[in-house]
Amino acid sequence: MLEIRDLSKTFVVAQGGIVQALTPTTLEFPEGRFTSIIGPSGCGKSTLFNLIAGLSSPTTGVILIDGEDVTAQAGIVSYMLQKDLLLPWRSILGNVILGMEVSGIPKSQSVPKAMDLMQRYGLGDFAHCRPTQLSGGMRQRAALIRTLLYDRDVVLLDEPFGALDAQTRVTMQAWLLRVWQEMNKTILFVTHDIDEAIFLSDRIVVMSARPGRVKTVLEVALPRPRDRHVFTDREFVRLKGYLLDLLAEESPDTEDIQPAMMTASA
């Protein structure tokens, strides 16, 4: 289980001001569950992910995995960003084994493993293609397979489908659900899309900006496996209405303004 306790991050900006990107937050992410994190810009979603991924150090608090302190350690969880970030000079195969390559796993082991996963999830024919030869959806698949092949229990997905068109996005959501159910990972999923959050998640963490904090955590009581009929389910519609109200309180007309700045008192 992934736990965060009193985790916070404060940035010092020019002229001695400070920005509280994330106020002390405590959350638990039980094993094998799918949690979405939703909220306006500046609510600390990305900060939270960077902290959990160990790419930045928290101002306060700790990150625990199965009770073990992993604060500020990179490489403990898998992390996928919105951009596919495939290396253009490598083939798709060369890209997806990158995580294993970095861990020093020899190609004789990593390549069969990668080929197996690519076959299973619809990328087998593209193994020797360049990233530029693939569509946006296929590139995201490759990026996700790279993330999954870096075999960690916790997977962070930062708006992985944010740049895709609506049609591809729906396909990819169903695909992700299939992958998740077969691989039994703990997924944390950042999104701006309410439909996506409800469709995919067991639980939705609603965050709020200025300063970034957790507003509400709600359970999604929709049965699995889910398909497109979920979108018209009464519970789905109820949750959607509730979430829309919650996010509307975040006054959309100020959404694009920088996070609140507070003068340092200390």
Place this chain on the structure above:
Amino acid sequence: MKDATISLPLAGSHLKSSSRRRAISDVTVAPPAVIQAMQLTVVVFLIASWEILARLGILDPFFWSMPSTIALRTWTFLVTGELAGDILFTSQATILGFILGTCLGGAIGLSFWWSHAYAKVVEPYLVTLQALPKIALAPILILALGIGLLSKVAIAIMLTVTVTAIAAYGGVKSVDQDLQKMLYSLGANRWQVFSKVVVPWSMPWIFSSLRINIGLALTGAIVGEYISSRRGLGRMIVNASMLFDMESIWVAVFTLCIMAMLMYWFVAVIEARLQAGVGASTR
């Protein structure tokens, strides 16, 4: 519906006839053979005019010589093997200087990735060095390193190293931060990020300096020979000019022309290969 099926072929034929007209923005491409023939014509025309003008005395043959005598002199030099030695010497200095200068420059440019402070401290010096007419330092290198091959190579390195260093640094500065972040999230250490992202990412920048460098390396070798040398095409030009031996100067100049063309072509081919390699390596 019936009307539509009747009018369709009419509309089609109308389109066909109008498509024969050529839009002003249409690019007309001449076949390569025609281009090559035209290029050849220019050379023949220039050489023929030179010969004729010199024979008529409009160009003073004492200073400008004429193609026929230059050709004869070239033949003599080739037969005696005199030219080959000079070509070899100048080529050696050029190629060694080119390779060493480019590699060293690439290493310097890439090293800037490792420390922001180090890069910022060194950058202004590098830019100053690049702007400096470094040829001015050539006599010092000759005095320090002697009149042999070494000093020519050193001058060629001096001219090329900053070009590649600045190019490579440009590559380093443009590396996608998210790519680095992605690799760190996969548990990579700094060396792995450097070798798997920074170096391949910067390669096209380094390659783009190759063609500039081959010209500069040749310049460096020639200048070194001008100042002091026992061999080389640069030395040949200086010697001949002291003897008012215009034919020999021209022979050296044309030889340099051909060498420069060959080297440039060779480097362009290598560059194209390397650039394609960066885009196409399977692993």
